[in-house]
Amino acid sequence: MATVFADAHDAETPTIEAAAGSVAGKVAVPEAETETEKKPNQAVSKAVAFAKGLIAPTLGILGFLALWAVLAPQVDTSLGALPGPVEVFEQGIALTEEWSAAKEAEGQFYADQDARNAAAIAAGNPGAVRDFTYAGPPTFLDQIFTSLKTVALGFILATLVAVPIGLAAGLSPKFNAAINPLIQIMKPVSPLAWLPIVTMVISAMITSADPLLPKAFVISALVVMLCSLWPTLINTAVGTASIDKDLLAVGRVLKLGTFAKLTKLVLPASLPYIFTGMRLSLGVGWMVLIAAEMLAQNPGLGKFVWDEFQNGSSQSLARIMFAVVVIGFIGFGLDRIMMSLQALVSKNRTI
Secondary structure, three states, X not given: OHHHHHHHOOOOOHHHHHHHOOHHHHHHHHHHHHHHHHHHHHHHHHHHHHHHHHHHHHHHHHHHHHHHHHHHHHOEEOOEEOOOHHHHHHHHHHHHHHHHHXXXXXXXXXXXXXXXXXXXXXXXXXXXXXXXXXXXXXXXXXXHHHHHHHHHHHHHHHHHHHHHXXXXXXXXXXXXXXXXXXXXXXXXXXXXXXXXXXXXXHHHHOOOOOOOOXXXXXXXXXXXXXXXXXXXXXHHXXXXXXXXXXXHHHHXXXXXXXXXXXXHHHHHHHHHHHHHHHHHHHHHHHHHHXXXXXHHOOOOHHHHHHHHHHHOOOOHHHHHHHHHHHHHHHHHHHHHHHHHHHHHHHHHOOO
């Protein structure tokens, strides 16, 4: 190949051959060019594969939107025809604009309050200074953040309760046999059944006029906890019970204490199971949250949907459907986050 290269360029580039001084020198340039040409090819192939992977999901989404747009006008409700994708998207934009207007009004409120207080101090009347909190109605985006905080509190409480019980059940067959009937009975209970009980208990416990956390917020979070802890508990118990017995035997040989045994053997080996349960629990908690917020009247996406349903305006149905879309996207995002954490833990675990 080197000879062909030299023959082809003899007449045109004699100085290159003289300067190179060897066959190796003459073939160094095309080899470097070949290496640099491979990199763009790999990048292009990856981009093509990624684009091909998007074709089927994109077609599915477009097909669904097309069916929605065609069939929606044919469904008549008490509030008019079922809104299509365009109407729902327009209401999403309107809700965003309402949030922007509410933030401007809040900023103006505090600016006016600061100006009044400054004028009172300048006039020598500090007793007239007043600091009020803006009490405007929560916007759609505010209720999204409220729902996220509620489900986060319920999920954390569920994890703190489920993981220790699951570890104990996995390590002790007797304890597992004792609590298994209770788990099987409590697991299928609907949040609608838990809500009255939790409401009465929390109302009896929180009697302060200005509690640290709003009563409705605590009720919703506890209902989420009670309905979402079971997947984490069961998966933790299964993961702990399936630990290699040789690892436990090593722990006994090394005379590890209970805490060292849990932190160095049991938890690292059962973490993938625990994260699988946590992922399922988070999904259950997000589904339960909407019903809990509706009935507890805790500000959030559930209350937003209920208020729009009670409002009964011509825009209510489109707003409810937009809220449903947002709920689905948030649930999908939370699931992807937990899946990434699970993959990270499974990749970096030491046992």
